[in-house]
Amino acid sequence: MESIIQIKGLVKFNITLDPTVWIFDDRKVDLDTYFSEDRVEVNADDAYVEGASKFWSREIMEGASYPPTLKSEKKFERQQMKTGTLGILLKPFLENAEPTTEATKVTFSDREGNEFTYPLEDAKNLLFQFSKEGKILAEDGPVYLLLADGSNYDSPIKNITGITIG
Numbered sequence: 095m096e097s098i099i100q101i102k103g104l105v106k107f108n109i110t111l112d113p114t115v116w117i118f119d120d121r122k123v124d125l126d127t128y129f130s131e132d133r134v135e136v137n138a139d140d141a142y143v144e145g146a147s148k149f150w151s152r153e154i155m156e157g158a159s160y161p162p163t164l165k166s167e168k169k170f171e172r173q174q175m176k177t178g179t180l181g182i183l184l185k186p187f188l189e190n191a192e193p194t195t196e197a198t199k200v201t202f203s204d205r206e207g208n209e210f211t212y213p214l215e216d217a218k219n220l221l222f223q224f225s226k227e228g229k230i231l232a233e234d235g236p237v238y239l240l241l242a243d244g245s246n247y248d249s250p251i252k253n254i255t256g257i258t259i260g
Contacts, residue, residue: 103259106192129244205253
């Protein structure tokens with residue numbers, strides 16, 4: 095199975111995506127809870143500053159030694175990777191490709207040659223599911239395309255192999 099997906103078309107940069115590494119990406123989301131939670135969009139820079147602030151506050155309060163909860167925090171993270179159904183938002187990838195001003199739509203292609211087209215702004219809210227119950231999507235992957243509201247969570251668009259911005 096080929097797991098590489100390329101973003102091409104009316105973009106400044108063609109981008110190659112490898113879903114097999116997203117398990118380590120901090121932007122991944124737990125799809126078992128994602129569609130049932132209230133979400134607040136967070137600025138990446140603000141999140142970084144907040145995380146760094148918490149880290150240094152923890153260092154000052156607890157010293158340089160690791161806190162007693164660190165092992166259990168890491169264990170929980172590993173357990174989620176082994177059993178979780180995970181996805182990732184498309185917005186950062188589409189924005190990093192830098193669509194040209196003429197770009198208005200995003201077309202997703204699957205292995206059978208079918209195409210699924212969405213307006214560019216709507217496509218930024220779509221998600222790629224890249225694992226199910228801790229396993230990669232080997233049979234009908236490499237990713238599933240999920241709508242922003244989760245309405246197709248039980249019957250996602252499968253076998254996505256390419257993205258063309260037009």
